[in-house]
Amino acid sequence: MLVTADRPKFNTPRIETDEAEKLYKDGQQFELEGDLVNAISLLEKAAEKGHARACLSLGLIYSCPKADYPVDLVKARGYLEQAAQRGEAEAFYYLGSCYYSGVGGVEKDVNKAREHYLRSLELGYHPALAVVAAMYEKGIGTPR
Secondary structure, eight states: OOOTTTOOOOOOOOOHHHHHHHHHHHHHHHHHHOOOOHHHHOOOOOOOHTTTHHEEEEEEESOOOOBBBOOHHHHHHHHHHHHTTTHHHHHHHHHHHHHHHHHHSSSHHHHHHHHHHHHHHHOOOEEEEEEEEHHHHHSSSOOO
């Protein structure tokens, strides 16, 4: 396990009921079919019930341009934070990107970005390894 001195604690448990899981899966299906209105409606209901992947999905929907649907990076970051609080590894990765670039209503902070990338890696999201390695190699957010 990787350790940093002042890592923020994210330990809100995942709360995923059968109902939340069904809402999430139905929302994902609507998203695949291109029906974002119904997808978002169902994913928001699943997120309200504590479904971590639903929060992640909403964060990604609001952060990526979609046909006739506005990007809202502040809302995206909010959903990513909810997913991270529920232990979703991929959400930490994308939060790291928010802090690395200073988007979504946060100031650019490469140290916080590194912490989030490391947490993502600790939780098993392996794409974070390349980012962490590049940051260490370039001395970004950490001593060379």
